[in-house]
Each structure stands twice: as structure tokens, then as C-alpha cells.
Amino acid sequence: MAKAKSAFVCNECGADYAKWQGQCQACKAWNTLQEIRLTSGKTSARVAASQDPRRQGYAGTTTASVKDLSEVDLTDVPRFSSGAGEFDRVLGGGLVPGGVVLIGGHPGAGKSTLLLQTMCWLAQQQPAMYITGEESLQQVAMRAQRLGLPTQNLKMLSETNVETIMDIAAQVKPKVMVIDSIQVMHLDGIESAPGSVSQVRESAAVLTRFAKQTQTTVLLVGHVTKDGTLAGPKVLEHMVDCSVLLEGSEDSRFRTLRGMKNRFGAVNELGVFAMLESGLKEVKNPSSIFLNRSKHPAAGSLVMVVWEGTRPLLVELQALVDDSAYANPRRVTVGFDHNRLAMLLAVLHKHGGLLTADQDVYLNVVGGVKVIETSGDLAALAAVVSSFRDQVLPDDLVVFGEVGLSGEIRPVPSGQERIAEAAKHGFKRAVVPKANCPKKPIEGMEVIGVERLSQALDAVFGG
16 A cells, blocks of 8 residues: 655745754744645546546647737626625725635634625625534524624525535525635545645635636635734635735724735725624724824824825824833834834934934834834824924824935825825825925915925924
8 A cells, every 4th residue: 555645834834845844944934834645646637637628639639729918808807896895995896706805814803794794785686605614503693683684595504524515505506605714624635634734725725716617706714823914824825816804903993904915906905894783884984083182182192194005094103202211222113113113213313313222112003003104204203203302293283204214205105195185184284205295285284395304303393
């Protein structure tokens, strides 16, 4: 009897090795290699070829054809709404037939709630099926009743075997299908536990192939690790068409849905929801919830404009500078890159004349928003200086811009749209890069363009 072959695959990056080792050489992660059993590739390929009518009579009888790039049909990809405008925004305009969407998030973030709301709405327009592997049908029905959702026409199935799911789906023929979750699915031909690298990878591959062949939209629920990344092999994110992450802290009722990968739309698009007793409700104007400022202004508080996907977003930035009791002062950030803050403090010392080497510096982006672009540089330095000087900034002031190492203020994309968004929310004064100043004056808004850090500090703090 032939000995079964095996390989060791990294759970973080998907690299494979012939034998086990403590560290993955590709991504340098420790203790992430798991063993998977390999089937005979030659046998499976030979059987598949014999059963494929396109491969029979190989010489000159294939039906595959080569097209010139100019002959490719450029008709718009058909889409249909999910029932929630914020969800459609993150997906790039709606769900695509045959598309595979991976939705991740921490336990309790609202993944199942969002998908149940979506499926109950879609089931009223087209065939839809919800497959739950972690909860019983009674639990799902109780949630739907608690949220007041229409339960007619939505087909339910409690199953974890992928082959059984495919057989039932071939009979029901749904247009939209939810798999909750991919980590509990398994295939009979793979000798490993559900959730392992091989089971997750092969189950996702079968479901993706089914979606493409039948033009069924498949929504996969994925677990996340303790650092917030999607659990399972990295190849899982490569298989799907769209990967989104539902984020939100336990002490906040707001949830943000961020697009991490999208073959049919923009990446890093952001959707905002509010968790209520009736479920997740979309927030039409996210800037309004992030601008719920205190009635008593304090030093170190400032509003900046960040760009999320295809729209501007106004968020409050808070800084606290205090004498350090330690030999090495602390640099703590929430929602802002820690290394970038250290670089900005060095620029502030070199070109702004303010030394914070003996100060603890804390920086917080209010509302749980994560700033991943450089437009918050100038606002971060202005907030730090405000706290250091204990000088309160005006409520109607908004600041944005990138700060270079030589102290120059660089322009950021979509500057005029950011200024217009601030004016719409009642801000009267803006300090921005000079290259982002609008050509025509905006009614009710004083725009001050700056080119150097020293000019920006004079404009913010009045010289």
C-alpha cells in the first residue's frame, strides 16, 4: 500500500514545505506550519481530463478560443442591491452574479446580523439560501424574529459538509447563498479537522467554483485572529472576489465595514452602521456621528478631513502631551500609525522649534476610525502643539495636509472635495496645503494655504 504523501503549509502566508519547521521562511512567522495530506495529482488530473469533453480527442478538437483584447465585450457587469446602501457602497455598487464575498470580523461584530438582514430582504426578490454551520435553525429564527425581519421565502439549511451543500444547492438553485462560516466547513476526501489549512482552502475552492459555474453569488463568513486578520490560509483571500472586514469596539454601537479587496470596485471603501435593537442600520452621514464634540472645548482637540474610498469623512483628533515620569517617554496612538507619530515629532522639533523628547504624547482618533493615509499629519502636529501650549483651538477650524521630512506641506488627493465637505458641516476656517486651495472662493469658508510647517503653525495659532 502506497504511503500517503503530506506537506506542511504556513497558516499565515500559504507557503508550503516538505517537512515541519518552527519558523516560516517566507513570512518569518513562528509555529504556523500545519500538516496536510496530499492526493495523487496525476491520477486526479487524468480522471478529470477523461471526463472533460473538451479534452477528448485532444489534438485539434478543443473548444477553447483565443480572443483579441479589442474583441472583449465591455458590457457593464450586472449588479443587484443588497438592500443596504452602505453595504452596496463597500461592494462597489452592489452584489455581482457569480461573485464570492468574504466577510470577516471579531465575534459579536454583527456579521451574522448583517447577512441575515441582507438575505431576508433579498429573499423577497429572488431565490436565496442561508447555510449555517455554527448555529441551529432555531437560533437563527429567534434572531430574525427579534429583529423583526420578513422570514418568508428564505431557505435555511444547517449543514457543514460541502458536498451535501452542493447537492442541495443544485436542487434549490439559489441566486444568493450564505456560508456561515467557512471555518466549520469540511470535505470528506480531506483527512484533517474543519478549520485546518487544507479544509478551509479546499472548501473555499469548491464553493468558488460552484459560484462561477452557476452564476450564484456566495457570501462567506470568516473568523479573524487576535490581531484582527482573517484566520486561515492567505490563499483564501486570493480566491475570493471581494474581502470586507466588519470592525467595531465592544463599547461603541457603531460598526465600520471596510473593503480590503474588491475586483469589482474601489478598495478601502468604508461603510458605517449603527447597532440598534432592530439590527444594523446604515448611517447616511458618517461625519455627523464622528463630530459629536464636547460642549466645553479642550486643548488638543481638532477636526481633520480624511478620505475613505470615494468620500470625505470628518473626524475628531485628540492629543495629550504631558511631562514624562520615565526615562523613555511614551508614544501611544489609537487609530494612528505609531511610527508616523514618532517621525512627525522629529519634524516638529527640527522645523517647528518644539521639543517633546521629555514629554509623553498620546494621540487618539475619536470614533474608532483608523487613519491609513497621510492627510492627518498636519492635524496631528496641530493637536500636539495645542495640548503642549494648553491653547484651545476654534470649533470652526478644520486642518489637513501631509508633512514632509523637510518641513514642507504636501498636497493630498481630492483636496477641494474635503474643503467642500467641511463647509457643508458649518466649518468657517480651513488650513490646508497651498496646492489644495480651491480656484474659486467657497461662500462662508476662509481657506488658508500653507507651504511650510512654520506657516501652518502661525495660521493655526495666530502667529
